Amino acid sequence: MNLSEFVKEVLTEIVTGVRSAQQAEGxxxxxxxxxxxxxxxxxxxxxxxARIKSTIVDFDIALTVEDSSKAxxxxxxxxxxxxxxxxxxxxxxxTTVSRVQFAVxxxxxxxxxxxxxxxxxxxx
Numbered sequence: 001m002n003l004s005e006f007v008k009e010v011l012t013e014i015v016t017g018v019r020s021a022q023q024a025e026g027x028x029x030x031x032x033x034x035x036x037x038x039x040x041x042x043x044x045x046x047x048x049x050a051r052i053k054s055t056i057v058d059f060d061i062a063l064t065v066e067d068s069s070k071a072x073x074x075x076x077x078x079x080x081x082x083x084x085x086x087x088x089x090x091x092x093x094x095t096t097v098s099r100v101q102f103a104v105x106x107x108x109x110x111x112x113x114x115x116x117x118x119x120x121x122x123x124x
Contacts, residue, residue: 003063006079007104014057015109022111033110053108058101065096 001009021030031053040048045056061079 001079003061003079003100006061007059010059011057011104011106014106019109022109022113029111029113031108031110033112034114051110053110054105055108057104057106059103060101061099063098063100065098 018030033051035048035051038048040046045058047054063079
């Protein structure tokens with residue numbers, strides 16, 4: 001997988017996971033809207049102001065650059081993964097492993113559930 005695909009997949013999965021958690025029944029209120037200025041526990045990677053909630057996603061990635069002599073093989077920048085399936089192939093290749101670190105800020109999707117009304121419902 002190349003780096004751009006990896007970053008896109010991770011960020012998309014985070015947002016999808018938050019939305020999925022918001023729809024689960026019987027759980028907490030995940031990124032609630034209209035929280036009335038609630039003061040959240042302080043955390044270096046979370047901010048809440050004017051009804052906007054955001055976080056930072058940190059990436060610390062090992063990348064490989066391969067120059068392969070295998071026929072039809074393409075080199076290039078790839079996200080390193082543990083394990084490989086060589087399937088008995090023989091090839092000569094030079095590999096350089098590099099580490100890249102970066103952070104991406106994201107605005108978290110607010111829950112559409114009206115948590116204040118749900119809290120007033122009698123428990124059955």
